[in-house]
Amino acid sequence: MNRLDHFESIAQDMLAVARPLARAHFRSALRVEHKHDRSPVTFADRAIEGAMKAVLGRAAPHHGVFGEEDGARGLDERFVWVIDPIDGTKSFVSGVPLFGTLIGLLDRGTPVLGVIDMPIMGETWIGRADGETDLNGAPCRAAAITRLEDAVLFATSPDQFQHADEAAFERLSAACLARRFGGDCYSYGLLASGHIDLILEAGLKPYDFLPVVPVVTAAGGVITDWNGRQLTLGSSGHVLAAATPELHRAALALVAGANEASERV
Secondary structure (H helix, E strand, O other): OOHHHHHHHHHHHHHHHHHHHHHHHOOOOOOEEEOOOOOEEEHHHHHHHHHHHHHHHHHOOOOEEEEOOOEEEOOOOOEEEEEEEEEOHHHHHOOOOOOEEEEEEEEOOEEEEEEEEEOOOOEEEEEEOOOOEEEOOEEEOOOOOOOHHHOEEEEOOHHHOOOHHHHHHHHHHHHOOEEEEOOOOHHHHHHHOOOOOEEEEOOOOHHHHOOHHHHHHOOOOEEEOOOOOOOOOOOOOOEEEEOOHHHHHHHHHHHOOHHHHHHHO
16 A cells, blocks of 8 residues: 555545534534634534544644644644535535535645545545546546537636626636536536536635645646646635646636736725
8 A cells, every 4th residue: 555545545534434424414403603704614514524633633643734614733744634524515504415525635735635525415536646536436537628618617606706706707608608606516526527627716715625636637637726826725716627728728818817806906
């Protein structure tokens, strides 16, 4: 077993404690609180993150960890885990099954392992920098679409886009075959499996986007910020994912620079 095999095994152990909690609390009577940015959080979010961190504490006590609900520690370590217990909490509290658990592993800041687990859908994508992306153990591949006019574009919500961001999204969506909303992390799995072609997002946090990077890239896709830069812990949260390098370049030409203009407003 090589090192990444071992780390994937740790990720599977985290999923083993996360899934039952997510399923038990889904469509139950949960008290919903709101954080300072008005995003929702529930007991389930905190319980799942706590259980996952307990696994990490036993299996990799010297690794860093950055979780959505309980902050970060050890970010200067070589290996840092990035976890989102419930990506898509708004869907979760609305009874919509399109929420997932995200696990990412950074090696000196570079995502090398990524997991998208959909506990209600029963689908798990695992992407590795040294290999391929699997869906429930079977290899999957992004589509071969290279032209915007043939591409299906997804975004989680139109509410993500403000000021220059909104104009950039409208330019891109007008050039595409179709656009759809919803999905949160599920969209990145669908892109890795060849079902959709483009994703544009704004206002994301590192635990939203770093775990999906290996899932997209190991399936043949491309994922960067809106200026074509590698996604890191310090990225702005503007994310562009595409099925092919050609499609990514075409989309980038329509959105590049918009996020910087928006941040100056």
